[in-house]
Amino acid sequence: MLGSRLPPRLRAAALTLGVALLVLTRAPAVRGQSATSGAIAGVVRDAQTGEPLAGIPIELSSTSLLGKRAAFSDERGAYKFTGLPAGRYVVTFYYDTLVVRRSGVVVSVHRTTPVFADVDTDEAPGETIEIEGLAPAIDPTSTTQGLTIDGDFLRNLPTAGRTYDAELSAAPGAQRDALGEGFSGSTSLENEYNVDGVNTTGLAVGSVGSPVLNDFIQETEIVTGGYNAEYGRSTGAVVNVATKSGSNVLRGSAFGYLTPGALAGRATRTENQGLPIDTSGKIVYDASFGAELGGPIVPDRLFFFVGFAPRLITSETARLTKSQTDCRAVDPSTGRLAPRCDPRPLGEGGLADGVPDREPETQHLIYEDLDETRLRNTSRGYAAIGKLNFATSPGHQGQVSLLADRTATRAPGVFGLRSTGRDTATLALDGAAKWTSRLLRDALELEGVLGWHRVSFDSDALDDRLNSTPSQLLLGGHLADFAGFGDETELTARRCRDGGADDRYPLIANCPLDAGAYAIGGPGLLTHTREERRSARLGVVGRWRRWGSHEVKGGLDLEQNRRSSPRLFSGGASLLNLVGEVVSVNRFVQLAPPGGAGPYLDECRSPAGDGTGDVRTLRCAFLGDRAGDFGTAVDSETVNGSLYLRDSWRPIENLTFNVGVRYEEQRLRYAAQVQNQIDPLTDRRLGTNALTLTGQWAPRLGVLYDWTRVGRSKVYLHWGRFFESIPLDINDRSFGGEVVYQQNFSPARCDPPGAEPDPRIGGHDGVGCLAREKVGDLGEVLTGASGTLIAPGVKGQYLDELVGGVEYELSKDLTLGVALQIRRLGRVIEDVSTDGAETYIVANPGELSRREEEALQAQVARTEDPALRARLLHELELFRRIRSFDRPRRDYAALTLTAQHRLVRALFLQASYTYARTRGNYPGTYASDNAQVDPNNSSQYDLIELLANRDGPLPQDRPHALKLDAYYLFELGRHGVLAVGGRFRAVSGAPISALGAHPAYGANEAFLLPRGGLGRGAMDHNLSARVSLRRALGRGISVEVFADVFNVYDRQGPTTLDQTYAPALPNNNTTPISGGSYEDLIWLKASGSGARAGLEVDEAGVPYGAAVGNPNFRNTATRAAPVATQFGMRVVF
């Protein structure tokens, strides 16, 4: 360091001069920063008088910063360093020859770390005062809530995943659903994920788009609420990932992780009560290794950072076949099953009574295991990063980066033939280019970012030849029949067969498929998707003083989101064969536009939808199974734009007002293939934009007060509005002309005349019904989104949020906090149907403005063409009925208590307890009730009769959540440092509902009782631990070995329960019991239950009777993974 060999007074003077020179000349120190950065700010005061000290030179240094930065305190003693990469800093204040040095200042992305200095001007000249310990952790200028995960966190705590998304659960208010981590009452598809400042959110549905490897990450910030105007397009959380960068010093590491299957626990079996096949997964090995390296190319000018890490995973699915049994009886004296199993009939002295054996307690069927086969799944992939940081002149710096993540998996079919499995390949690429300029002595900053996010996803058959074979799902039937396809073992086939010498239980069906399906044929949907986002962002920050200090930030950003996803079934069709009852042939079709020429050589028939029972016939084309075939292409696009402006005004140093506003627009295009076409169902000419969302103003207001005046406290309040960014799935499905043609056949019609049923199926092979000219005798129907209307005046989906709280630094290493967060969805975009799924309308359910209605009425009045007038009148009536739909509601209220003991010497602890309630009738863009992943065009609001009973505790309503992350460092002298860390999680169980099937929409669409009316599942909890040993080897090289144990006490509790009360069996259609209780379910009736004997026929000739139930109702559907161990090693230099 400069002046280290000089006498103290002279040294201080030299330093002061040096700092002054730094400030005046702004030496070209390259900031090795990521596209996301933080700040340090504070006030220098006279310790004796408390008066601010102006003109104090302040120097900032850090290994993260690469070089030094300097500033002078202003007339109020205040200073601020912005644009700082995450890391640890040293701040040095110079007063005459007195030096006050504050070390261990932690800077995190998008946070301002307060560093206040009280300089005792009476101190002896030439003295250097070292202030040890960390600077305050509280950001007194920001109302954001959330968590920052840094390198220490990842190094000392067990990390279950290899990428950042696996660590997001640490944030208070985070809750996992089937697709990822949801925050603050939202589902996991409502977050925005930024990597180095570039939006990498998945384009199709809003999932994690680019899973960056933890080893390439400097820091991950999870903002769960209270974010300012520069953030938008999210009704969940904003996740900012800052990757590592190079520096003036050549640094890097080599690392390796191994999870051996031999040390994984045995998975508790979750018996499927409806299938003769159970499965459990087991890791064989999960190995990943790699290296990362960063350093200078041109010192202080140009740095690089590169990394590469392959990952190899092999797992096994144990596929266990089983037979029902009929050989047991209950011991009347104990009420328990007698140990004896005698399969002889009762009349012959045995215990077989023709009824499958069940456990008396649970009434679960008692199975006998037959045979086990192990199916091997493989996943091979790599992650790579390359990054350059450079400076062309003082204050002008840039960065370019490229990340790649490729995964290829191969998984055989499990519930059916192995050949029905899939090959899947994903490649995610992210490029970013950033430029930052600081002007006018740091009073003005400009930042521009160009981003590129591209994902390709391919999924098709294991054997490419099967891509031209339709898939066929066999429902019902017996496993013994399906053994004829050759994939069941000889033992399974023999023991499942009913009748014959090997039938141990001749009075019962041994291996029936009561629920679930057996897959044969091709893989079904083929996916060859290409997604791309091009983005540009420009931001300006200006600072000035007037009635205090202002930091004004403004900016704009643009995104072009594109997706190409061919619409393909393998073999051009997908078959559902309810063995012996009905064969459904489903195809993608393209309807001929009026007068349309082209290969519309097929006929599609569908009910006229006018209540007459008439059938209308349309010209159509059955789509093929190869990308590029006629009608298969679907190219979607949405263009987003936003502007924002916000002022952080500090009238006095410990009071901050954050005032901002954000404006967003979205333009969702029709798929390129249907733009400017006439929709064959609505007769409307489709333009370019299907949905244009303008006028999305999102104000943000916040106030903070630091009563300690030194950044060790804050009390804050923030209100904001946040609009959703609609992913491209709706463009594909609702605006892409998707039409599915379903033909239903009596099974016998699938065979050529005189042909016998296929004994391998136990019935008729649905493939025989694929002939193009066949007419479905059990009905034919066109479903899909051709015929989608856009309700006039649709407005963007948004939520309002109020956050408030208090944080206080009780001691230098312990911070306590209380936070309140209240979120309410204000409006939702969903498709609704007001005419029985004949026409879908993208709308705000429950809303249609009078003004729009009057405008339509006026348009009708002006229209002279009778046909057009009739169509407009019809649409007006459809639109009016939107008002009768319930308005979507999702109310979230949470109180969070936090405690953080920062790592000063040995202990790090981060704990939070959240009490939260999430109630309403709309879970979010992921419909976890029926597992539908179609944001903004799900079935949740399709039909008004499906809305009954939807209000209540939502799936994410899990009131109590306790999270504890802690580690302790033991200094072992020359042996290094031993770190012991643990992670504990406990969360209330999810609400339980009773769901039934809808005749057109299928399983789990009807809430038979009010949502969550059957209590909730058991609390879920688990503990994971890490032990690591770090040892320095000299020459700046250290080595670290560690072991993680996940789910230490091997609690394999249920993660989901089976909520299906009335399954989707033929004609087991049920409708909700509005406001009903569990008692009322006894009397539930299903309609169209003609498959059962003794049923009555109602007024309309439809059979009705008691609903058929699901014996597995409320049983465990999925459970936590067993205990597993991961070993790792890292060499750092």
Added chain:
Amino acid sequence: MSRMPCHALVSCGLGFLAACSGVDSATDLHPEGPPMVRQVMLTERFFDGSQTLTRPVIAFGSHPDATPNEQHSTLTAVAANQRIRVVIDELLVGNELEEIQCTEQVDEDDFSRVPRGATPDDIARCAVVKDQLAQSCRGPNAVCLRASDGQPVGVLDEVDTAGRPYKDGIADTTRFIDGAAGVLCGDRSIPLNLARSYWQPSGNQQRPAIDDGFRGLLSLGPAVVLVPTGFLPTDEACTIVFGERTVDKSDLRPCAPAAGDLLAGCTPGDTSEVTFRTEPMQVLQQVPTRDAVGVSRTADLSVRANVAFGPDPLVESVPAATFVVSSPPELPQVLTLRPAQPLASTTRYEVSVRLRDSFGRGPSTPARLTFTTGN
């Protein structure tokens, strides 16, 4: 459906954003107050211009989505094969409306009431195999207990979905409880077919948009569906009544507000507002056709009415002739007149049949068969 006032709702919290969250739904019922009849739907006979047909129609109350065919002022309820759907504005206690079938006789038959408070879990516990019943099926909510010794016999649970028994823990068959509800025509209580009458707790005032498996307005609910055993008296004013034990969850008896208007209110137990009139007895078909010529002298004459003929129908003929009069047991609406002796040749006959239903009701004018015999 009109929106409910805010104070009646569950959640009005989070007032910082809005005065009231307003969680009412168009699919809600109205559990407050006595259960009220909103609609009564039955089958009417109508002439479509070329033939006489039947169709469901709202006979009491109204519905905004009803078409003119489904709701109109003049209607006559068919007296045969009638099915009356009484739509209520809240849930009744199903245990007082239906009972479930057991595997064997428990008292006078094999149906058992279900204790109030029992849940599907209680039913499932009593739907186990026989050797587990004693252990599983006990407690205050046990069902299918034999009256003589209190021992459980098990719920009939062998529902067949695909050619084999499938125990789902749900009673396969329910039966309407005699006297839980009924049809009153004049002063006669009409016997109900208890197997075909039922309680449907599902549904609300929303007409399902998809008819597949549902049936438009016939899916409105919750509903008590009453199916008479035989015929209704013809040309008679009828109403519906509920038994003393038929109550909602607040133990209030159903009643019928004027015109099904909930705002009008009603007194528990008073269903007198529900009235409908049955069709008069009439001839739907006759053989030979009116003024037919060349009719065989020995051929049977027949008259098919809309309801069953009562006993000993009065038949007169000009010129005089004797007929053996009978009705096939399976077709009591058909009266067959077989000439005791061959009729006179080439003679015009006028045979009059007095129309009386099984309740002795009928029009004053007899049905007349006029024809001329052949050689």
